[in-house]
Amino acid sequence: MFSDAQLNGLYRYGISLTNDETLAYDLLQDAIECYLKMDPARRPVDGAGFYLRRVMRNRYIDQLRKEKRYPHESLEDGGDSLVSMAMPDPGELVIDRQMIESILARLDPLERELLHLWAYEEMTAREIATQLDSPRGTILSRIHRLKKKIARFDLGGDGIREGAGT
Amino acid sequence: MKRPLKRVLKDHLNARQLDAGQLDALRSLQPAGDDRPAEGERNRYGAWAGAAAVALLVAGLTLWLARPGGPENLIDEIASEVVENHLHLKPLEVNTTRIAGIQNYFTRLDFMPVESRYLADSGLTLLGGRYCSLQGVTAAQLRFGSVGEDDLRTLYEVGYDSRTFRRIPDYDKGEMPVSTWSRGIKVTLWVEKGVLFALTEEPDKQGNP
Numbered sequence: 114m115f116s117d118a119q120l121n122g123l124y125r126y127g128i129s130l131t132n133d134e135t136l137a138y139d140l141l142q143d144a145i146e147c148y149l150k151m152d153p154a155r156r157p158v159d160g161a162g163f164y165l166r167r168v169m170r171n172r173y174i175d176q177l178r179k180e181k182r183y184p185h186e187s188l189e190d191g192g193d194s195l196v197s198m199a200m201p202d203p204g205e206l207v208i209d210r211q212m213i214e215s216i217l218a219r220l221d222p223l224e225r226e227l228l229h230l231w232a233y234e235e236m237t238a239r240e241i242a243t244q245l246d247s248p249r250g251t252i253l254s255r256i257h258r259l260k261k262k263i264a265r266f267d268l269g270g271d272g273i274r275e276g277a278g279t
Numbered sequence: 280m281k282r283p284l285k286r287v288l289k290d291h292l293n294a295r296q297l298d299a300g301q302l303d304a305l306r307s308l309q310p311a312g313d314d315r316p317a318e319g320e321r322n323r324y325g326a327w328a329g330a331a332a333v334a335l336l337v338a339g340l341t342l343w344l345a346r347p348g349g350p351e352n353l354i355d356e357i358a359s360e361v362v363e364n365h366l367h368l369k370p371l372e373v374n375t376t377r378i379a380g381i382q383n384y385f386t387r388l389d390f391m392p393v394e395s396r397y398l399a400d401s402g403l404t405l406l407g408g409r410y411c412s413l414q415g416v417t418a419a420q421l422r423f424g425s426v427g428e429d430d431l432r433t434l435y436e437v438g439y440d441s442r443t444f445r446r447i448p449d450y451d452k453g454e455m456p457v458s459t460w461s462r463g464i465k466v467t468l469w470v471e472k473g474v475l476f477a478l479t480e481e482p483d484k485q486g487n488p
Contacts, residue, residue: 114309114310115305115309116383116384116386117297117302117383117384118384118386119386120297120302120305121296121297124295124296124297125292125293125295125296128292128295129292134295138297138301141305142304142305142308145305145308145309146308149308149309149310206283206284206285207281207282207283207284208281208282208284208287209281209282210281210282210287210290210291213287213288213291214291217291228288229288229292232284232285232288232289233285233288233289233292235285263284
């Protein structure tokens, strides 16, 4: 039913969401069980991948809420009223490849998820908006803030530190 | 050394994959015997690959039908392309001895790779496969070996279109496969279960398929 490539793709989405390979696997397993329990006639027509990502996301958010670790701030606020409505290009950002793990550790789960959909899966803002059930403008705002946040990380020497800001 | 974020993130994530035990556990959750991709699964890349395959097919057919000589040279053209790929022996993308493993891997084709009755008693052992194209159409390139012999053969499978490939014998209708030669290698072609097969056979290693 699911190819190895599909399973690995969903696993990587889980890693981005949780920053933890064990948690990612558990979420994927739960999501597949949930999908298979559905009446085949009621399974989503827009794609199993879309549905499974949603289940993984919702389950992880529930878990974070129980642990009171759900990231309330920084995602839905509209702080950037002059955000360009053009889709930012992840290729414009350059980072030290040794520092990717440090960067991911400093982002919250929903920021990592956004980074995954935007830079790894290269979805358009509209596709991300559909996946996350959020307005396209909000997605563009979030990407803009995410990009600024990553750009503020001043990568140098042996560690990572935030720069003075932009 | 600084590199684009997109590239670094892809490298970072692509290095992470489920191990064999995890894949087995996830496969065991799924209904037995159902090796097909999940219903309705059409990721963006799959959709683009499908569209590209259709475009290539249309373009290929248009050019082929328009060229002098029509379909007469098709078998020789296919044989030439098959031999070209066979001689390169590019690395396999999937290693498996089971057709189910092949069917699980090749999810971007517009047909399902199948076993051939014609090869049932050939003694050939499936080794794996990789994506390729035949006449501009995305195809499965499978590699076979013979137990105890240094005999590698390449079998191509591509969805059969009777309007295009009408001169290829249909084994299901009792027609015998047709063989031709290209650059010293024998190529045998036939249709079975709606799939066009093309098998290479090096002259000093010919068995009796």
